[in-house]
Amino acid sequence: MYADFFGLKQAPFSIAPDPHYLFMSERHREALAHLLYGLDGGGGFVLLTGEIGAGKTTVCRCFLEQVPAHCQVAYIFNPKLSVLELLRTVCDEFRVAVPATAQTVKDFVDPLNAFLLQLHASGRNAVLIIDEAQNLSADVLEQLRLLTNLETNERKLLQIILIGQPELRTMLARPELEQLAQRVIARFHLEALSEPETGQYIQHRLTVAGLAGPVPFTPAAIRRIHQITHGVPRRINLLCDRAMLGAYATGTRAIGPDIVVRAAHEVFDHRPTAPEPPLRRAQALGLALVASALLGAGLLWAWQHSQAPAPSAAARPMGPASSAASAVPVSASAAAPAAAPPSTVAPARPAAIHLDALPANASRAAWDGLLRHWEIAPVNGESACSTAARQGLGCLLSTTGSLDQLRSLDRPAVLTLHLPGRGDSAVLLTGLSATDATLALENGPRRLALVELALAWQGEFGLLWRLPPGYAADGSRSPALAPWLDEHLQAALPPQAASSPVTTRLRAFQARHGLRPDGRLGPVTLMQLNRAAGIPEPTLTPDTP
Secondary structure, three states: OOOOOOOOOOOOOOOOOOHHHOOOOHHHHHHHHHHHHHHOOOOEEEEEEEOOOOOHHHHHHHHHHHOOOOEEEEEEOOOOOOHHHHHHHHHHHOOOOOOOOOOOHHHHHHHHHHHHHHHHHOOOEEEEEEOOHHHOOHHHHHHHHHHOOOEOOOOEOEEEEEEEOOHHHHHHOOHHHHHHHOOEEEEEEEOOOOHHHHHHHHHHHHHHOOOOOOOOEOHHHHHHHHHHHOOOHHHHHHHHHHHHHHHHHHOOOOEOHHHHHHHHHHHHOOOOOOOOOHHHHHHHHHHHHHHHHHHHHHHHHHHHOOOOOOOOHHHOOOOOOOOOOOOOOOOOOOOOOOOOOOOOOOOOOOEEOOHHHOOOOOHHHHHHHHHHHOOOOOOOOOOHHHHHHOOOEEEEEEOOOOHHHHHHHOOOEEEEEEEOOOEEEEEEEEEEOOOEEEEEEOOEEEEEEHHHHHHHEEEEEEEEEEOOOOEOOOOOEOOOHHHHHHHHHHHHOOHHHOOOOHHHHHHHHHHHOOOOOOOOOOHHHHHHHHHHHOOOOOOOEOOOO
8 A cells, every 4th residue: 555655566564474575684594504504413303492473484484495405304384283193294294105004103103214214325314394393292292202213323314393482492391301302403592683683674675675765764763663573573564564554644754753653552552651750760860870880891891801802704603695696707817815814903993973974976985995905906997896807806796785695795895875865875894793884984984873774775785705716707617616616615515425416515505504505606605615715805894892
């Protein structure tokens, strides 16, 4: 109803699990990494829990899209079953033939065991996923534990992934389920979105729905949305949908916190708390100031007494990024100089800046700054991509990026911003934290809140990356690239994968690093291979408070 009013092609906040609207926060990426780790865990249980609407199904759908070809998956989404019903369902999902007269546990377990042994002999893995696992009864959970006893001398034959609400963790803490709990090889509890992630989530869904202009929600409205929904994606969808409908009904294009509060009252029966009496509010303010002073003194003491260097880029977790990003790779034969090692002394935290203070028409300065990060001198009259190509670097240009993707690529990038009333500009991103982006400006580095960045950035970015030998501009593989690829895949994957075909190993590498396992050697996959091999390249600086 309101789509045309806001310049959208479709409603952006449907609660239906449309894969086109998939948004992977850092927490979702970590959850996905735990599930992917479970594929090589050698059997046992992997546990994923989270509140209702936190995005467990989103993670599971993304996981199913990235399961390597050597894994056969059975998925059960209605676990309110008896022991025999569960075994029959597992056999049906794996397409295991059982006798028509099967009536006992043995009648199902024996053919299932034979199937798993045959699968193992062919070099494949079996993975059983059970969604809404908090609905499993204790006797069914015990039967699942017994299924993990099916094994060879080398490994377990069945990997089981349990996905459920927080009460699943409580169930597994019971004394009678201690044996099962001891077989959990990885567990992850999916928290809700932070306030900056809430802003990114809203901007992402609006962009996918076709938004071409600025985000209609003000920063204050986004803060209010996060306060009311506590960062739960499903609740964010419900609230934003009603808020946009309310704005449409009143002809308002800028959605402020007042509209959000009215929408929350209609959707959740949310009523704002009454204001505190002036005296109590003053007392609270005084206590807050005292606490802030004490905390500041403690932080100052800790800073003065700790000189530990920040963790290296290689130690930071990596998340998914599409290997099919819109890219313009540039190839060259010349080798690039190694990037300078990062300083071990943490610089002072940059000062904050607001969106309206960012420079306009600064595209050239941003790209020149990116070249200098690679220790390359800009050339007058020549594009940055052309200059980089002569130094053996590729140039990735994308119009569909996200902050999650930039975190995963972990390298400085030029962001194209749409500044309200001032046209397009560009800034050099050199650091990311959970709340802020560090931008390299002419007057030095500055911090911009991610909530504000989301109002001007619609996914356009450019960055540089080191090309491997034999990489062609069209992405084709020349003979010179084959030994490089084989060497780096061999170093990045377990030894037992060495005998697999290159394409199979490439897909396994992509799945391990959260990429779509399509077997294509695109720029993003090559960047992650560079990172896995420790090839020196500039990285983003974590902006810590």
